[in-house]
Amino acid sequence: xxxxxxxxxxxxxQHWWPIKGEYKPRKLSEQDRLEICIGAIxxxxxxxxxxxxxxxNLHENKLIDLKNLANIKEQKLAELIRCSGYYRxxxxxxxxxAQHVLKFGSLKIFFxxxxxxxxxxxxxxxxxxxxxxxxxxxAEKPVFVxxxxxxxxxxxxxxxxxxxxxxxxxxxxxxxxxxxxxxFNECHALFVELAKRNCKKVPDCxxxxxxxxxxxxx
DNA sequence: GGCCAGGTGTAAA
DNA sequence: TTTACACATGGC
Numbered sequence: 001x002x003x004x005x006x007x008x009x010x011x012x013x014q015h016w017w018p019i020k021g022e023y024k025p026r027k028l029s030e031q032d033r034l035e036i037c038i039g040a041i042x043x044x045x046x047x048x049x050x051x052x053x054x055x056x057n058l059h060e061n062k063l064i065d066l067k068n069l070a071n072i073k074e075q076k077l078a079e080l081i082r083c084s085g086y087y088r089x090x091x092x093x094x095x096x097x098a099q100h101v102l103k104f105g106s107l108k109i110f111f112x113x114x115x116x117x118x119x120x121x122x123x124x125x126x127x128x129x130x131x132x133x134x135x136x137x138x139a140e141k142p143v144f145v146x147x148x149x150x151x152x153x154x155x156x157x158x159x160x161x162x163x164x165x166x167x168x169x170x171x172x173x174x175x176x177x178x179x180x181x182x183x184f185n186e187c188h189a190l191f192v193e194l195a196k197r198n199c200k201k202v203p204d205c206x207x208x209x210x211x212x213x214x215x216x217x218x
Numbered sequence: 219g220g221c222c223a224g225g226t227g228t229a230a231a
Numbered sequence: 232t233t234t235a236c237a238c239a240t241g242g243c
Binding site for chain 3: 049086088089
């Protein structure tokens with residue numbers, strides 16, 4: 001929590017999801033939520049810039065829509081998301097996801113399922129990080145998302161090894177932070193910002209706002 | 219021209 | 232249970 005406050009005062013709010021370019025928090029529409037799910041899949045091992053272009057293409061073709069997504073030809077979908085990389089795999093993943101959710105009727109109903117996380121993980125193409133991103137950013141439930149940046153930062157702190165198990169590191173946060181989806185959202189985004197600015201680009205940590213707490217650990 | 223990006227599934231050892 | 236590898240484009 002201490003580190004979170006330091007980062008927050010250094011970087012300010014990060015405005016990650018929900019919805020690019022919008023700073024005002026607002027109630028998410030069903031389409032917003034779907035866009036977030038799609039983004040979570042498209043961004044797998046891919047930079048967000050590439051994903052944004054793919055999302056624009058999907059918007060233009062009315063494909064931020066479960067039924068249209070479920071019914072479009074996989075090959076056509078693949079072409080539209082080509083710029084996000086792994087495009088054949090991801091086209092398949094998006095269709096499978098849409099078809100799965102449609103069995104429940106809507107995202108809203110799907111998100112009300114008791115064992116949502118396990119349900120997501122049972123879908124081909126959805127692993128722990130994508131499942132947790134969907135739960136946190138789209139369903140707005142408190143799950144801490146672990147990604148490559150989080151692992152890099154926390155291993156720098158000496159909290160874990162760089163190849164730490166996903167759920168082990170996730171447990172570390174759940175034991176220490178109050179369960180609040182807005183906090184988890186902001187905290188994760190701040191870690192990513194820190195990793196981008198410092199842990200990689202400035203290896204000597206000279207401009208890092210939490211240098212002292214970090215170096216103590218190293 | 220090489221390395222990496224908000225991972226996941228599969229198969230062999 | 233662990234490790235290796237395929238999947239693929241775009242930015243720096």
